[in-house]
Amino acid sequence: MKARTEVIVQLKSLIVTAPESIRTEFRDLTTTRLITRLTGSRARVGDDEVASRTRTALKRLAARYQQLDVEIAGHDTDLAQLVDTVNPALVQARGIATVTAAQLLITAGDNPDRLRSEAAFAMLCGASPLPASSGKTTRHRLNRGGDRAANSALHKIAIVRLATDPETRAYATRRTAEGKTKKDILRCLKRAIAREVFHLITTPQPAADSSDLRPARKRLGLSLTEVADALDCAISKISLIERGTIRDTRFLHRYRAWLNENQPHQIAA
Known part of the structure; x- marks a missing residue:
């Protein structure tokens, strides 16, 4: 992924210094459209030697970007299969993706039994609160120790939950009203996630x-739209959760509980 980032930086830097005709043609394109256009580009009639060589260099960089895309996709598939084999429930927790789950499993090691308590694991991940009180002020600060890669994984999970999880956003709002700073809230979230x-x-x-969800919904005669409106989410999320594509255990249980609650009413009606 770092190599792919370097390629796109090189590519856009080359466009900035390219002849005006090339710069005008490509500088306003998004990354996806830029790569697609460049991989299919050819030398133009009327290009001088500099413009022709620049187009060739841009095309080669675009081809390398696509090769790295394929390589990354292959690694992601392999990593997902490994994580599913080791701990399939971990990636079903809200906000935990394959990469963050893999990092947390690496930090825990092959013998998680050696982790005596959740506090020990939080300390290992650098997510345990450290006293920073002074005078009449009682507070805690972020832990700068521990495995920083695991701490980064917890931070990413917290950010995702703040952006997508209503319960986490409600918690952040409540803590903000209590006078907590954003750093304090993230520290608390990372400790809870740990x-x-x-x-x-x-x-x-x-x-x-999740294979029982779609048959249960159909037995009740409910459409995807009706369920999505009731659960206040996108229609696509309902469809994907029924197919097992979205991994969100909390939402899955919420959806199943909602179906169970509505089943008697539907039958009575």
């Missing part, structure tokens, strides 16, 4: 099955 991950790692669970 607690959740500790239990998922030390007591691995099988992946939650």
Whole structure:
């Protein structure tokens, strides 16, 4: 991924210094459209030697970008299969993707039994609160120690939850009203996520099955639109969760509970 980033930086830097005709043609394109245009580009009639060589260099860089894309996709597939084999329930938790799950599993090691408590795991990940009180002020600060890669993984999970999880956003709003800073809120979220991950790692669970959701919905005569409106989410999310594509155990249980609650009413009607 770092190599792919370097390629796009090189490519756009070359466009900035390219002859005016090339710069005008490509500088306003998005990355995706730029790569597509460049991989299919050819030398133009009327180009001088500099313009011709510049187009060739841009095309080669675009081809390398696509090669790295394919390589990254292959690695992602392999990593997803490994994580699913080791701990399938971990990537079903909200906000935990394959890469962050893999990093947390690496930090825990092959013998998670050696982690005595959730506090020990939080300390290992640099997510444990450290006293920073002074005088009449009682507070805690972020831990700068521990495995920084694991801490980064917890931070990414917290950011995703703040952006997508209503419960997490409500918690952040409540803590903000209490006078907590954004850093304090993130520290608390990372500690809570470390607690959740500790239990998922030390007591691995099988992946939650969602194959019963679609038949249950159809038995009630409900459409995807009706369910999405009731659960206040996108229609696509309902479809994907039924197919097992979206991994969100909390939402899966919420959807199943909602179906169970509505089943008697539907039958009575």
